[in-house]
Amino acid sequence: MVDADDRLDFEFEDPIPVAPPITKRKKKVIDLDDLLEAHKKEQKKINEKISKQRKIRKVYDMEDEADDAAEARLSECVDKCQKEINQINGDEELRLWGIRVFGENENLPQQDYPELKTSHLLQSLTNQKISSLVELNIEEGETFLDGLLVDGWLLHLVYTSGCVEKIIATWTFNLMLYSPKVLLMEAACEFWCAILSRTNKDDLSSIRIEWLPRYSDLKTALLSYGYLLDSPAKVSTDIDMIQSDSETTGPPQNIRSWMKCAASCCQIRNHTRLFSVREAEELLAVFISFVLDRQLLGLSIVMHEAMLSVIRFFRDEEWLDSCKKVSKSLAYRLPCDINCLRVVESITGTEGRCKQLRSALAFQFLLTCLNKKVCDPEEILQMLISINVKDKTCDLFKIYIYLNLVENWLSFDETLKDKSVLHELWGVCLRNFSCGVTITDLRPYASNVRSKASYLLQGSMRK
Template identity: 65%
Template structure:
């Protein structure tokens, strides 16, 4: 038997006993071997790393092409051909556009001609003409204002009492500067307070302040003087205010003289309304001065003081009422319409009850005889806008007198006036329809504002016939001037008459 063969009965050899250091060394060696095997397994190569690399074909190098003169010439000819084709297209487009523009211009010209023709025909059929502008030249060139001196002002009791007062030792007022001192008191309102305290207005002081109001070029002084006189006169008229003694009062002649210096034209023939401008050639002396505002206010206050002060007579008040009414015809005074209406109302209330009827007719006749018989008469009538009884009566009377003047007949009866209006043939081509339009408006104001005529059935029946003649006698196709104005106005008034 081979000794090296395995024999189960043979005892197993026992390992030799090793010391502890050797044993530790072997354990460490075995440990690191195992760690190395694990790391080797972890960092094994990936599958794609064993794939064959992708074969890459070598980049073919571009060969440089040589450009000859023939190639350059061919390219130039191609570009030139393209440019010629573009120019040809642009020329064709321009010609087409010009042809279209010429066609559009011709079409527009024919359309414009057609529109003008239709407009002319419509104007001929409609007959709507613009009303002429109202307005006359009431004020012409101003005159040189009088330079009045008032030496009595320096010797007035009011100024002397102030000079002799002990307070003058502080002010040291000189008598030569007394007028300037009084002007300062007037502007500040102290002069009016001194008059209230003294209870009187000296003659020299009153005339001096009145002259400043009418002729001074200092607007501040003019306004202060006007307020002074209005306050003094109103205080005199009211019983509950302190009584003030006034040594001098303005007169109608003083106011009329001032109006003449302002350039008022009462007797000159009035300028046609179509020739009136808002500004007269830019002249500094044309038209009324700013003092006209104070003049109007003063006249209104003077008319309110008849119960206590006798300033105007009845004929003078009638003339003032005519002047105020004529002011409404000057376009330069449009900004003063409010104070003009207030002044007119004061002038209307100046007359007593028993005086008013005759005075109203006189003023109406004066307006109809001295003012132009055109569109301006409607302006005057419409300027009397008060809702009180006297305003309505004056408006009706003025309309009647203007209507009589328009008809140029010696008639004074209402039925005769309407008979003349009815006899007018509005279908006649020679009929003045503008004149008929003014008569229609005047008759309206006359009949509607006169209660006595308004209640007369015979007059109302004749009025209805006249309106029917104007509304039905003028057709819608009437091409005469103002035909449409008369027809529409009469149709409107006829509806109210029917109701």
């Protein structure tokens, strides 16, 4: 039991704190002087803050100016180094090959052939049962023959009859060279290439052709295409490589068929001679000049095959003289700059005639570049040896051209391989060029000349 005198539990708890009585403060009276003093203090803080910001901004501006000056000096140094590197590499003076071989096209002739209605081939078809099956209308004979040509049936009919009528021959020939319709143009080209190929086979399967094209027909078409290098009076220096925006400028699409047809005409000489030797020389010069027109880059394979066909046209007793004539003609008409190297290097192939033509072209271009009329090989090399490449006025681009031309001339002329005197002189010339142009020479084409001469010198020493 709990004793009555004992204290209760709540009596042992802490006493509840009592808040002290709130004393009322007297409001301080703020007069005008206090407000002015507070304003001055606040304005002083603001001025100090503005002054500090100005100092910080000034420091930043000085740092920015220092950075800009350092960046400008660095940029100037980089530009100077880049310019020196460009001069060493000769990139600024790198020249592109290419001239305009084709100018404005003439209006390609589009002829009507009413005589086709009376052709023996068409008449034979109308007299047969096939005319009732296909309901052939004699008044639409040319349209019907267009379909036969495109589908390849015209060639089969000619093979069956064993004869190509004159009207059929001239009609398909003009379609090949002048038709704006791609299907007709290509079909006519295939027709003629097949006919000429079969004619070249001197056997019983050959067919009779009442009309064959001549060089004058091909030349007329070429001139209508706007060919610019036909006349020597039109010197190549007057022709630039700037292409016009006109749709009538440059080679037409028919130029591919023209090349194929010209090549096929050259291939049938054993059976039928369509070109004279002089005409074949002119045709070869035309094909070689084509390599300078950048618009014909897509036809490089066709051009090369056609060029080989023309080269093989000549008899052995005709070739050497014709090779010299073609080389002189091209060296006279084409520029003696990077374009002449393009022309020389475009003559590729392992055939002896290709090598002879490449060597002859290089030699004639070299004579033209040096303004030499004398063809003595030793005299030419002595002249090159006498050139002082250390002279700052020496045009190293011309030296680069000379190096490449002499290399092609001596390397591909089989008759000069045993002439040790020429090779000794050539070695002296290469040493002069490789040693005379130092590695610190910053002239345009200096590195090209030095590298080329050193490379050729090492090759000559290994032989």
